[in-house]
Amino acid sequence: xxxxxxxxxxxxxxxxxxxxxxxxxxxxxxxxxxxxxxxxxxxxxxxxxxxxxxxxxxxxxxxxxxxxxxxxxxxxxxxxxxxxxxxxxxxxxxxxxxxxxxxxxxxxxxxxxxxxxxxxxxxxxxxxxxxxxxxxxxxxxxxxxxxxxxxxxxxxxxxxxxxxxxxxxxxxxxxxxxxxxxxxxxxxxxxxxxxxxxxxxxxxxxxxxxxxxxxxxxxxxxxxxxxxxxxxxxxxxxxxxxxxxxxxxxxxxxxxxxxxxxxxxxxxxxxxxxxxxxxx
Amino acid sequence: xxxxxxxxxxxxxxxxxxxxxxxxxxxxxxxxxxxxxxxxxxxxxxxxxxxxxxxxxxxxxxxxxxxxxxxxxxxxxxxxxxxxxxxxxxxxxxxxxxxxxxxxxxxxxxxxxxxxxxxxxxxxxxxxxxxxxxxxxxxxxxxxxxxxxxxxxxxxxxxxxxxxxxxxxxxxxxxxxxxxxxxxxxxxxxxxxxxxxxxxxxxxxxxxxxxxxxxxxxxxxxxxxxxxxxxxxxxxxxxxxxxxxxxxxxxxxxxxxxxxxxxxxxxxxxxxxxxxxxxxxxxxxxxxxxxxx
Numbered sequence: 001x002x003x004x005x006x007x008x009x010x011x012x013x014x015x016x017x018x019x020x021x022x023x024x025x026x027x028x029x030x031x032x033x034x035x036x037x038x039x040x041x042x043x044x045x046x047x048x049x050x051x052x053x054x055x056x057x058x059x060x061x062x063x064x065x066x067x068x069x070x071x072x073x074x075x076x077x078x079x080x081x082x083x084x085x086x087x088x089x090x091x092x093x094x095x096x097x098x099x100x101x102x103x104x105x106x107x108x109x110x111x112x113x114x115x116x117x118x119x120x121x122x123x124x125x126x127x128x129x130x131x132x133x134x135x136x137x138x139x140x141x142x143x144x145x146x147x148x149x150x151x152x153x154x155x156x157x158x159x160x161x162x163x164x165x166x167x168x169x170x171x172x173x174x175x176x177x178x179x180x181x182x183x184x185x186x187x188x189x190x191x192x193x194x195x196x197x198x199x200x201x202x203x204x205x206x207x208x209x210x211x212x213x214x215x216x217x218x219x220x221x222x223x224x225x226x227x228x229x230x231x232x233x234x235x236x237x238x239x240x241x242x243x244x245x246x247x248x249x250x251x252x253x254x255x256x257x258x259x260x261x262x263x264x265x266x267x268x269x270x271x272x273x274x275x276x277x278x279x280x
Numbered sequence: 281x282x283x284x285x286x287x288x289x290x291x292x293x294x295x296x297x298x299x300x301x302x303x304x305x306x307x308x309x310x311x312x313x314x315x316x317x318x319x320x321x322x323x324x325x326x327x328x329x330x331x332x333x334x335x336x337x338x339x340x341x342x343x344x345x346x347x348x349x350x351x352x353x354x355x356x357x358x359x360x361x362x363x364x365x366x367x368x369x370x371x372x373x374x375x376x377x378x379x380x381x382x383x384x385x386x387x388x389x390x391x392x393x394x395x396x397x398x399x400x401x402x403x404x405x406x407x408x409x410x411x412x413x414x415x416x417x418x419x420x421x422x423x424x425x426x427x428x429x430x431x432x433x434x435x436x437x438x439x440x441x442x443x444x445x446x447x448x449x450x451x452x453x454x455x456x457x458x459x460x461x462x463x464x465x466x467x468x469x470x471x472x473x474x475x476x477x478x479x480x481x482x483x484x485x486x487x488x489x490x491x492x493x494x495x496x497x498x499x500x501x502x503x504x505x506x507x508x509x510x511x512x513x514x515x516x517x518x519x520x521x522x523x524x525x526x527x528x529x530x531x532x533x534x535x536x537x538x539x540x541x542x543x544x545x546x547x548x549x550x551x552x553x554x555x556x557x558x559x560x561x562x563x564x565x566x567x568x569x570x571x572x573x
Contacts, residue, residue: 070461096463108458110451112567120444121451125463127444148444188463 012254014240017047021084023192023224024069024100029078031068038064039248042078046192046241051218051225053239055232055259057268061248062228063105066194069226070102071095083191097125099191103181103198105228111170115161115180118169119152122187126151155183158220159213175206179213186221193217195227199234207231211238236260244268281415286538287531292422292491294530295429299484300507301514301522302436303477309453309517310473313371316378317358319504320385321478325351325485326495327393330400340403348482355478356471364467382501389497397496400489421491428487432480433523440519445472453517506533509553515566524564 013022024046031039039061046052054062067073069080071092080087087095101122110118120127127148156162159179164172169180178198185193198214199207211234218225229235235242236256244252244259246268252259259265300322307315329347332338338346362381366374406420440446451459452469460466488503489495506529514525529549536548556564 072457072461091465092457092460093463093465096461101463102461104458108455110454110458112454113447113450117447117450121447121459121464122462124444124448144444145442184462 012241013045013047014050017049020048022046023048023050023083024226025081026069027079027081029065029068029075029080031064031073032076037248039068039245040077042068042245042248042250044243044250044253046224046226049218049222049224050240051214051227051238052241052243053235054226054228054243054245055230055235056245056251060245060268062245063196064248065245066102066196066228069194070100096188096190099189100194101185101188101190101192102194103178103185103196105196105200107174107177107181109169109177109181109184111168113169114166115156115169115172116149116152116165118180118184119155119187120148122184123148123151124188126189152187155187158186158216159183174201178202178210182213182217186217190223192224192226195225195229197228197230199229199231207234210234214238281412282538285416285418286534288418288422290531290534291527292419292425292530293534294510294527295425296484296488296491296526297503297507297510297530298429298523298526299432299480299487300503301511301526302432302519303480303484304508304511305514305516305519305522306449306473306477308511310449311363311470312456313363313374314378314508315363315474315477316375316504316508317362317381317385318477318481319500319502319507320382320389321351321354321358321481321500322485322488322504323389323495323497323500324354324385325482326400326489326499327389327398328482329403329486330398330489330495333401333403334398340405344403344483344486347486348479351478351482351485352475355474355481359471359474364470367467382504386497386501393497395496397494400493400495402490402493403486404490419491421487425487425491428483429523432483433519436476436519439476445469449473506549509550512563513553513556515563518563518565518567521563521565528564 022045024044027043029039029042030037042065054065056062064073068075071087071090082095082098082100085098087098090098110121113121127144153162153165156165159182161176161179161183164176169177172180182193182195182198195214199210202210214225214227215238217223227239239256242254242256242259243250244265251264251268252262254262300318303318304315307313307318325347328350329343332343332346333340358381362377363374366377402421404420404424408417408419409423410417440449448459448464448469449472451462451464452466456466485500489499507526510525510529511522512525513529514521514523532552533545533549537545540548560566
């Protein structure tokens with residue numbers, strides 16, 4: 001694991017990413033729902049190949065941040081720079097094309113479609129196929145179909161799922177569905193992948209396999225990973241930079257060791273008793 | 281022999297319902313809305329074909345192609361102007377808009393073509409086939425309709441299962457938001473669905489009016505409602521369901537017309553629908569939707 005060093009914009013990134021443009025930067029990002037401020041003044045920098053974590057008590061606004069980053073919600077304030085380009089006024093699929101992909105807290109696979117087809121949906125934008133050639137089976141239909149199939153299969157192999165390629169996605173065991181969601185997201189050729197509680201509901205051996213997979217994703221695809229997770233063992237083990245959110249605000253940023261000993265973090269998780277904060 | 285002839289007529293009428301029902305079911309499956317204007321797109325398709333054949337003397341095949349183009353454009357335009365702005369609105373708003381579009385189309389047609397029925401010339405110019413020494417005749421229209429229905433069914437199944445756009449449609453129908461986050465342009469996908477559905481409506485309109493040649497601005501509304509019934513009957517959202525529902529509905533209608541009562545046939549058709557939905561609320565091939573709690 002590299003030493004964390006300050007990036008010119010006051011954030012920290014892994015030393016190996018210092019010379020490169022950060023993949024994701026947000027500046028004072030905020031969103032209000034009616035009168036409620038769900039996220040406020042959220043600024044992070046994620047290095048090009050960084051594995052970074054977003055943690056915080058339940059209801060802190062972590063998934064809202066993911067929804068802002070993928071333009072499911074439009075931010076009320078602030079900017080998001082994805083690979084140096086703003087994502088303002090883009091739609092979800094355009095932001096995905098720009099290089100951000102995600103998984104969901106509750107698995108959202110296309111459960112009636114086959115495992116292979118789920119991954120192929122992810123490949124949608126990279127399959128060069130128009131309506132006419134597809135309808136007539138002429139031109140490049142056969143070739144593009146095969147290329148898509150090959151790529152989808154190699155992604156499935158990466159997660160050791162090649163044997164279930166033709167099963168219905170909804171029939172897979174839970175852990176496999178989680179892996180398939182990651183494979184589907186990777187199929188969109190992202191530069192950064194957002195994982196929303198990837199270890200939720202997993203047993204310790206599945207979790208350690210997941211940690212291994214997250215590192216392999218970073219190393220093989222050379223992309224950044226930003227994950228939300230409650231499993232502190234996983235977060236402290238694989239995340240290089242961690243951002244702690246509480247009540248929609250960043251309360252701490254830093255390396256795992258810094259976070260572990262930060263009094264504000266300890267307070268957010270364990271309290272000082274606060275009123276109306278049942279989940280903390 | 282009457283039985284056989286009724287059965288064939290029923291399948292033929294049912295095939296038309298099935299083609300229309302495919303439009304309903306695809307749009308419902310993907311955009312989660314009931315496009316009640318679909319029936320009136322059929323009427324526009326029939327008029328488009330009628331006008332080019334009668335006034336311009338076009339070849340029937342050419343007139344069908346023209347009618348497909350007109351309806352495809354019409355479908356896309358209706359979607360873009362009436363439904364797209366309501367994408368985030370409640371389903372009731374979209375439903376009422378669809379009914380509005382339906383009346384708009386009927387009344388515009390009334391303005392253009394008037395209320396006098398036009399007599400549609402069949403696009404099929406073959407002699408009826410005779411069997412058993414003339415005891416059983418099958419009109420060429422029936423055969424063409426059934427064949428068209430089978431061809432459409434096969435093409436549509438291949439399209440949704442095998443092509444990239446078809447897969448995108450299935451993905452959007454399962455989870456619109458997740459599909460969009462995987463890089464699928466949901467708006468384009470919905471437009472394509474409307475285009476395909478409306479193209480089918482054109483074919484259905486021409487086939488319907490070839491068998492039942494009276495063309496008035498409300499021609500599309502009753503078959504539209506019946507086809508919607510067929511789609512629900514077979515399980516809305518399911519392509520084979522629309523097919524099965526359409527054909528069953530056609531058979532039931534023709535049989536009740538010839539064996540029970542002509543005037544009661546529609547009542548019987550809808551009574552059967554009510555019965556089926558009481559026993560199986562999701563329709564014959566509809567999937568049971570279980571919400572995870």
